[in-house]
Amino acid sequence: MPPAVSDPARPTVLVGCGRLGSAIVEGWLTHGPVDPRRLSIVTPSAKPVTDRAGRAGATINPDAEVLVDARAIVLAVKPAKWREAAAGLAGRLAADAVVISVMAGVRAADIRSVLDRPVARLMPTTAVAQGRGVAALWSDDAEASELALALFAPLADVVELPTEDQIDIATAVAGSGPAYVHAFTRAMAEAGVEAGLSPDDAVRLARGAVRSAAAASLDEDLEDLIARIASPGGTTRAGLQAAEEAGLARAAHAAVVAALTRARELSAG
Ligand SMILES: NC(=O)c1ccc[n+]([C@@H]2O[C@H](COP(=O)([O-])OP(=O)(O)OC[C@H]3O[C@@H](n4cnc5c(N)ncnc54)[C@H](OP(=O)(O)O)[C@@H]3O)[C@@H](O)[C@H]2O)c1
Incomplete structure (x- = not known):
């Protein structure tokens, strides 16, 4: 056998x-x-x-x-x-x-x-x-x-x-991803401080927001998760639109492409 x-x-x-x-x-x-x-x-x-x-x-x-x-x-x-x-x-x-x-x-x-x-x-x-x-x-x-x-x-x-080549892409998205999320969390906390929160409260609230996002069901569609929080005409919708206009998707794209390019440079020796 x-x-x-x-x-x-x-x-x-x-x-x-x-x-x-x-x-x-x-x-x-x-x-x-x-x-x-x-x-x-x-x-x-x-x-x-x-x-x-x-x-x-x-x-x-x-x-x-x-x-x-x-x-x-x-x-x-x-x-x-x-x-x-x-x-x-x-x-x-x-x-x-x-x-x-x-x-x-x-x-x-x-x-x-x-x-x-x-x-x-x-x-x-x-x-x-x-x-x-x-x-x-x-x-x-x-x-x-x-x-x-x-x-x-x-x-x-x-x-x-x-394909094996996709391993580097996956690493640029998921392996590096937690660091991007931490950097985004830090930026949200800094924005909270600029708007008037104390640094400790701002960091605690920003981290809590990430923890809350991570607690959402893994099976649920991302658009549905966004829609559940961002109702039309509401504050979150205004925030999301401003973030998109300021380059949120472009920043994520640039991060993945740069990490992937560096991975390929490193493997080429
Ligand atoms: N860290 C991550 O988040 C992560 C994620 C995905 C993939 N990886 C990959 O995982 C690998 C390890 O990364 P790491 O961050 O864990 O590095 P690391 O902390 O430097 O660990 C590497 C370990 O290898 C040991 N080592 C060196 N020579 C050895 C040998 N001949 N036999 C057995 N062990 C030996 C070292 O021992 P000593 O401590 O005694 O020197 C060290 O503890 C890398 O190839 C990396 O690409 C890492």
């Missing part, structure tokens, strides 16, 4: 436990798609989350036997370090191992040429730590996609993309 796509008895190995790797481990420990006793973390230095994972039964810096048995290898090092990290894995992986790369700008074909295993590329946000992330997924291998979904769907809304 072929092995199950996600086999809870086989190790999952995370290589790199920095900002994103730590968020992934937090999410796995809390939301459970990986049994911590089957989790191994390769990391040059101890992190708060590796201590927590170790107490839950995870292996930190496993020996070669664990690597040989691993079904999923998640690569979460900086793009500049991936070849060095992969050198420790090449030739040691199980025949049915699958590599899931969360690295920006490293092509699946390059990883496959070194590790010789199917590769899925997944770009998650660090909100996977709270089980509330979003992630773009692409692979040309059905099993790799299925395994990536099994590991990340409990932590994120996983959007499967039809």
Whole structure:
């Protein structure tokens, strides 16, 4: 019988436990798609989350036997370090191992040429730590996609993309997006201060507005959500119209295009 796509008895190995790797481990420990006793973390230095994972039964810096048995290898090092990290894995992986790369700008074909295993590329946000992330997924291998979904769907809304090139676009929208939202929140707070609020009250109110927006149903159409707040002739409608005239859509477009252009420059080396 072929092995199950996600086999809870086989190790999952995370290589790199920095900002994103730590968020992934937090999410796995809390939301459970990986049994911590089957989790191994390769990391040059101890992190708060590796201590927590170790107490839950995870292996930190496993020996070669664990690597040989691993079904999923998640690569979460900086793009500049991936070849060095992969050198420790090449030739040691199980025949049915699958590599899931969360690295920006490293092509699946390059990883496959070194590790010789199917590769899925997944770009998650660090909100996977709270089980509330979003992630773009692409692979040309059905099993790799299925395994990536099994590991990340409990932590994120996983959007499967039809082409690898779209990963950079998804990153410019969703990966960078939270920073754009924070910048917009700051601008709203500054506008509140200019209009007469205290800085503390303005920041609290602007952040509360973003939290309220995020609490809306994920399934509801965006136009309907806007229409529910912005009634014709009302204050919100006036505000939205002024924001559009001042270039709200142009600013979002410019941000995505600039992030995408930079991603392509970085991948070109
Ligand atoms: N941060 C994000 O929001 C985000 C989102 C999407 C994708 N990504 C991608 O995720 C990857 C990691 O980003 P990051 O922000 O988490 O970077 P980071 O905080 O610098 O983490 C990278 C980690 O890799 C470790 N490392 C270095 N060499 C290693 C090796 N040979 N074997 C195992 N681990 C090694 C480092 O260990 P030490 O700390 O001990 O040096 C570090 O903790 C990047 O490729 C990035 O494109 C990040």
